[in-house]
Amino acid sequence: MVRRRDFLKALGAAGTAAGCGPVRRESRRTEDISSGQIVPGTMTCRKDTSGEDNVSLLGFGCMRIPVRDISDLREGEKYDQESFNAMVDFALSCGVNYFDTSPRYCEGKSEEIVGKALSRHDRKSYYIATKMSNMAPETFSREESIAMYHRSMEYLQTDYFDYYLVHNVGSHENFKQRFLDNGILDFLAAERQAGRIRHLGWSFHGEKEFFDWMLDCGTHWDFTQIQLNYIDWQHASGFNVNAEYLYGELDKRGIQAIVMEPLRGGALARGNQQIRALFKGKSPERSVASWAFRFAASLPNVLTVLSGMTFMEHVRDNILTFSPFTPLDEEEKATVQQAVEAFLSLSVEGTPCTGCKYCMPCPYGLDIPELFLHYNRCLTEQTLPPSPEDDGYRRARRAFLIGYDRAVPRLRQADHCTGCRDCIPKCPQRIDIPGEMLKIDEYVEKLRAEGGF
Ligand code: SF4
Ligand code: SF4
Structure with a gap:
């Protein structure tokens, strides 16, 4: 173990489907929003490119499942299945039909919890998206990866996946180890051929050159999941690539985008005092988060926008934003741009x-x-x-x-x-x-x- 003092020294002190109606375009009445009324049957959906699926424009991300109160922790039951079931039931009843999970989410518990919640409903009333999350080196092997795939089916209580993703790829070396050398990409393509994967896609965080290569590598991708929000659109930081570029490349090729991180890890739901005042000044009845969802969903080649919902309040507010969805108009786009500038001006x-x-x-x-x-x-x-x-x-x-x-x-x-x-x-x-x-x-x-x- 490195002693803390040594560590400081080393770094240097300076270290510093079903039930979902057709796409609707009519505006929601202001009184519906301000009174918090969700009008049943008005969830906006989009057709996927195959034309088979009518996917709710709001997707339910299952990465942030509610946890029990510390006083109510039962052995092995950190996550609150009952609360999650209630959120899923309500979302389904309002037309949300896309549920996104992974073997990695919630310390490996998400798929099982999602499976328990969804299996109480008609399998044809929802779409399941999950992933080959063989990210840890001990899961790179063909055997371990295939075992992960079958466990996902078991946990999700299904014999097919609607949307299946090669999870979190961003560089050639990593992709080669996880999907090429072990033949897993071929395995997944065969599963699609057999109908057990209805749509095969990938989620991206990484190098621009790798993104371009993936699109031209010869594999047919049905969809791609990208990080897209009004900051990362033109001002991606760190390892991320501007979403404007990613979206544009997908659009050119007719590959639909699934949006992750529309709230940039929650930062765009919170904003700061200045940003909250800006949005509330324009539209007091809408939440700050709703502006970020509307930014992402206004792009026509987006199939669904994922939201990791932890509380029923999140579910309600998000459903209101999409029931039905109204794209940002020019004035609203200018307001979002002001918010971008406010974020960028943070010292x-x-x-x-x-x-x-x-x-x-x-x-x-x-x-x-x-x-x-x-x-x-x-x-x-x-x-x-x-x-x-x-x-x-x-x-x-x-x-x-x-x-x-x-x-x-x-x-x-x-x-x-x-x-x-x-x-x-x-x-x-x-x-x-x-x-x-x-x-x-x-x-x-x-x-x-x-x-x-
Ligand atoms: S935060 Fe990262 S680097 Fe620090 S102790 Fe934990 S795993 Fe190690
Ligand atoms: S984005 Fe945050 S939570 Fe996710 S792996 Fe990085 S540091 Fe951890």
Whole structure:
């Protein structure tokens, strides 16, 4: 184990279907929105390119399944199946019919929970999307990958997948190890031929050259899942490629896009004070998140926009946005552009963590996504004045430190990062997690050292 002091030194102190109607275009009445009324049967759907499926424009992402209250934890039941069932039932009753999961989500529990919820309904009333998530080296082999595929069927209680994805590919080397050398791409193509995979696609985080290669590699892709939101459209950071480019390339080839991270890990649902005021000033009855969903869904070659919904309030609000969906008009597009500029003008950029949890568990117990969430929130809200001499600094400093301890228990905080780098290859955003942990730790230590707390 690297001692923390050595680690700091090494990095340097500066380290810094069914039930879904045809596509509707009529505007929802303002009174429907403001009263929170969902008009039954008005969910907007889009046809997939095969013409067989009528997919709800809102897709249910099953990465953030609700967890039980700590006082109600039952053995082996961290996730709240009953609450999730209720959300799924409500979503289905409102016309949501696309459910996206993966063997990786929710510590490997998502597929089983989704299977239990959906199998209570007619199999033809929903579309299942899941993935070959053979991301860990021990799952690269043909045997392990095929076993993962069959487990997905078992957990999801189905004998076919509507949408199946080669999960999270972004570089040649990784794709070769996971899908070419072991013959898994051929296996999946054969499964499509046999009808057990109805649509085969891939999800992308990575290098632009690899994206281009995938589109021209000779495999017929039915769809592609990309990170798309109003910031990443032209201002993708880190390892990401501008979504405008990705979408344009797919559109040129007639491959439909499935949108992930429309809220950029939740950041675009929260916004900051300035952004919330901007959106609420234009349309008080709509949520801040709804603007981000409408940005993504206004693109005509998008089949569905995934939303990871944890609470019934999320489900309701999202369904309202899509029942029926109205694309952004020119004035609204200009408002979104103002929000983009407000985000870009933030003096300190947060970490582009989407909260996917692929980096977890950290062998040293850090709660990586929660640490980034708290830190990013502080930066985007600009709650902490830059100088201790500024008005309100002491109060804001105290609020940050209390919030930090509440959000993340002491033993899981950034100062426990050893710099082992175990998490780095697992992060689709290619965040330098230990470097960022060091930054957070230095920030927190500086605030604590200022005393009084
Ligand atoms: S480098 Fe990553 S995995 Fe290792 S201790 Fe730090 S956060 Fe955890
Ligand atoms: S650090 Fe990376 S892998 Fe971990 S939750 Fe954030 S985006 Fe996901």
